[in-house]
Amino acid sequence: MTNRKEKHQCIVDHSIHATYDGMLINELSDILKGSIKKDFPKISDNQFICNSHLINYRVSMLNNIITNDTKNNARLNKRLTRVLEKDDFQLIDVEKHLEDSLTFGQKIADSVARFGGSWTFIISFVSVMIVWILINSFTIFGLKFDPFPYILLNLFLSMVAAIQAPLIMMSQNRSASYDRMESKNDYHVNLKSEQEIRLLHSKIDHLIQKDQPNNMEVQRMQIEMLSTIQKQLDNLKN
Numbered sequence: 001m002t003n004r005k006e007k008h009q010c011i012v013d014h015s016i017h018a019t020y021d022g023m024l025i026n027e028l029s030d031i032l033k034g035s036i037k038k039d040f041p042k043i044s045d046n047q048f049i050c051n052s053h054l055i056n057y058r059v060s061m062l063n064n065i066i067t068n069d070t071k072n073n074a075r076l077n078k079r080l081t082r083v084l085e086k087d088d089f090q091l092i093d094v095e096k097h098l099e100d101s102l103t104f105g106q107k108i109a110d111s112v113a114r115f116g117g118s119w120t121f122i123i124s125f126v127s128v129m130i131v132w133i134l135i136n137s138f139t140i141f142g143l144k145f146d147p148f149p150y151i152l153l154n155l156f157l158s159m160v161a162a163i164q165a166p167l168i169m170m171s172q173n174r175s176a177s178y179d180r181m182e183s184k185n186d187y188h189v190n191l192k193s194e195q196e197i198r199l200l201h202s203k204i205d206h207l208i209q210k211d212q213p214n215n216m217e218v219q220r221m222q223i224e225m226l227s228t229i230q231k232q233l234d235n236l237k238n
Ligand SMILES: [Zn+2]
Pocket: 010, 011, 012, 013, 014, 015, 049, 050, 051, 052, 053
């Protein structure tokens, strides 16, 4: 511990002070030391600076830290706004978009394809065939318009098949364009999230690497000042 009665010369104005009236250079933090060394390049670690001069350096250091932080935060925020503004892709409600653009023929094709791919269609189709064959085999209701081997039925069956195929293809084409639109939407959403995540990263990096150490530095300075006050109080008590 330094001797209470010891006298020191302040490096700024060379006035004489007691130990409790200031601090030795090697007791100061590196940043504070650095800013004092800018003004007094020749000082050594065991020289002394009085509290009233030290407070000026502390205040200017605080100001520096705060200004730099504010500047950095503003820069980051500007970048974030720029990125968010740049991406002006309008997400489409694919379902609604398609529904609005459907022509009458496409709507019919859709409903036919939907019906053609259902159990209702299969069951009713099979029942119509069975009724047809029964009527024409056993002359039910006195009718026999298509005797064995049911050539008219064959004609109808191939007509249904011929019409159904292009209808199904039409509806498939549209579901493909639906998928394309959706994947385009997804791509843009992903791109946007990626950019935002990247910006969040740089914000967190800034918090961890700059803001936090700066806050610690400020706290450290406060504790230093408190201990100076404590020293002066001790001295008063004695
Ligand atoms: Zn001084």
